[in-house]
Amino acid sequence: MKGVxxxxxxxxxxxxxxxxxxxxxxxxxxxxxxxxGGSATASAENGISTFDAAPDAVAEAVLLAQLTxxxxxxxxxxGEYSSGSISxxxxxxxxxxxxxxxxxxxxxxxxxxxxxxxxxxxxATAAPLMGELGAFTAGEAVAAALGTAGYVAALAMIxxxxxxxxxxAAGTITSLVLLLIPMPQLMKLSDMEWLDRAxxxxxxxxxxVLMTGDADPYGPPAASAVLLVWSLAALVGGYGALxxxxx
Amino acid sequence: MWTAPxxxxxxxxxxxxxxxxxxxxxxxxxxLTLEIEPGRVTGFLGPNGAGKSTTMRLITGLDAPTSGSAxxxxxxxxxxxxxxxxxxxxxxARSAHPGRTARSHLLGIxxxxxxxARRVDAVLELVGLTSVARKRVGSFSLGMRQRLGIAAALLxxxxxxxxxxxVNGLDPDGVRWxxxxxxxxxxxxxxxxxxxxxxxEMQDTAxxxxxxxxxxxxxxxxxxxxxxxxxxxxxxxxxxKASELRERLTHAGMTVESPGEGEILVTGGSLDDxxxxxxxxxxxxxxxxxxxxxxxxxxxxxxxxSVEYGEREAK
Numbered sequence: 001m002k003g004v005x006x007x008x009x010x011x012x013x014x015x016x017x018x019x020x021x022x023x024x025x026x027x028x029x030x031x032x033x034x035x036x037g038g039s040a041t042a043s044a045e046n047g048i049s050t051f052d053a054a055p056d057a058v059a060e061a062v063l064l065a066q067l068t069x070x071x072x073x074x075x076x077x078x079g080e081y082s083s084g085s086i087s088x089x090x091x092x093x094x095x096x097x098x099x100x101x102x103x104x105x106x107x108x109x110x111x112x113x114x115x116x117x118x119x120x121x122x123x124a125t126a127a128p129l130m131g132e133l134g135a136f137t138a139g140e141a142v143a144a145a146l147g148t149a150g151y152v153a154a155l156a157m158i159x160x161x162x163x164x165x166x167x168x169a170a171g172t173i174t175s176l177v178l179l180l181i182p183m184p185q186l187m188k189l190s191d192m193e194w195l196d197r198a199x200x201x202x203x204x205x206x207x208x209v210l211m212t213g214d215a216d217p218y219g220p221p222a223a224s225a226v227l228l229v230w231s232l233a234a235l236v237g238g239y240g241a242l243x244x245x246x247x
Numbered sequence: 248m249w250t251a252p253x254x255x256x257x258x259x260x261x262x263x264x265x266x267x268x269x270x271x272x273x274x275x276x277x278x279l280t281l282e283i284e285p286g287r288v289t290g291f292l293g294p295n296g297a298g299k300s301t302t303m304r305l306i307t308g309l310d311a312p313t314s315g316s317a318x319x320x321x322x323x324x325x326x327x328x329x330x331x332x333x334x335x336x337x338x339x340a341r342s343a344h345p346g347r348t349a350r351s352h353l354l355g356i357x358x359x360x361x362x363x364a365r366r367v368d369a370v371l372e373l374v375g376l377t378s379v380a381r382k383r384v385g386s387f388s389l390g391m392r393q394r395l396g397i398a399a400a401l402l403x404x405x406x407x408x409x410x411x412x413x414v415n416g417l418d419p420d421g422v423r424w425x426x427x428x429x430x431x432x433x434x435x436x437x438x439x440x441x442x443x444x445x446x447x448e449m450q451d452t453a454x455x456x457x458x459x460x461x462x463x464x465x466x467x468x469x470x471x472x473x474x475x476x477x478x479x480x481x482x483x484x485x486x487x488k489a490s491e492l493r494e495r496l497t498h499a500g501m502t503v504e505s506p507g508e509g510e511i512l513v514t515g516g517s518l519d520d521x522x523x524x525x526x527x528x529x530x531x532x533x534x535x536x537x538x539x540x541x542x543x544x545x546x547x548x549x550x551x552x553s554v555e556y557g558e559r560e561a562k
Binding site: 004014083094095 | 304307308311324325327330334338342343344347348354355356359360
């Protein structure tokens, strides 16, 4: 397994797109945190209070910046199929579950680590702009950082699993963008109660809870469970496709 | 100290038993039973779509057989403990991500099995890519990609090599280089399965031939036997009394054609037989020489039936 991890790590970092997408995510998070933080302050001056802590402003920004991380994780597998390098990968690691586990661990660590950093840097950007309004405790900051790491790591698993099933970057990324951004809003638009409830189980809704520590529509433990189920379902689906299909 | 594990060098190394791969109704590989021995180059021939590449993909586990098995050293590929150190494979030129450098492509593969980085530099040197090691694969020509694929196949110093069309895209120097490399790998006792559509290349490189057509085994024999079995092996005779000699040879049961004035082409008799017969009848000879069938001719005869069938079916 050590070799598999080293292999996946080397492959991930030997592509220029990896550092670039991480830098782009960071830039989007910083920008988003500044905008959200600044506008929260402006709203408060007009008597509308929207946020209670700087890390919450960052959560808003991450919900935008998440897409570059999704693309990074999706490309880790779809890029292998589009370039044909999947054949050299499977020559080196013929046990397919081991290959997928190696990718999952490396992507989870790198993207989860990026989540910690995004939360910290985003909070440091938003806090000065929000002043008293954005006041937060150290415990809240740590919880937000861990929540962000957990959410983006889960997104990486979903993207990896779906990418393994679909094999194409375009289909994978498009599906995930739809799932993460318009789906929750569209489902909430309807009058049907059950659809509204179901929308709460979408990954970005759970991610929002996990990053902000909110209690609506459920608390962080339930949000963790929702994301875990999504991650496992995607990985199991990906494993099934890898096992049953020719490379 | 890192060393490649030895694959037993006696007895068959690759064993295909009833190997079959179907895509719906069509069988790409049909009931292929075959043993591939070490220490020689086994040439793998067949018309386009005969199932050569599919067979190699089945051997390395990229594709799963519909039935039958392909074993290397008694085990399926996925069960090999150190696959790269036991089997090197060049299956398609497009097996490296264009965004990666040649060196990082190989380095990743090497790290998957604890092969040291100096081995990466050694194989880059061996295939002549040292000067472009840090260039992106996307900028490589087909020939350079083939060399990179060969480097990847040799990375683990494996006892078994599966090379699908390795000369594709190589220049004449590259073709000669790979021929010598393949010959030397087999001479070291390794098992080499080589597919190529270049007949002259195969004739110079292979010791043993496996010919398949429409997924089925057509021939599995030493190259000398395949060439010897061709009806195109003949004896060319030039004589001022060609027509008289022609009658005598036909009378002796040989088949004679006249390709030109004063020339006859004889099949069914050896140089010695014809020489003696001419001497006995006082026929002067200006030339008496063997015309050996080329591999291409022998191959065309072998696969004629399968190609014909393919064409008829396509109509």
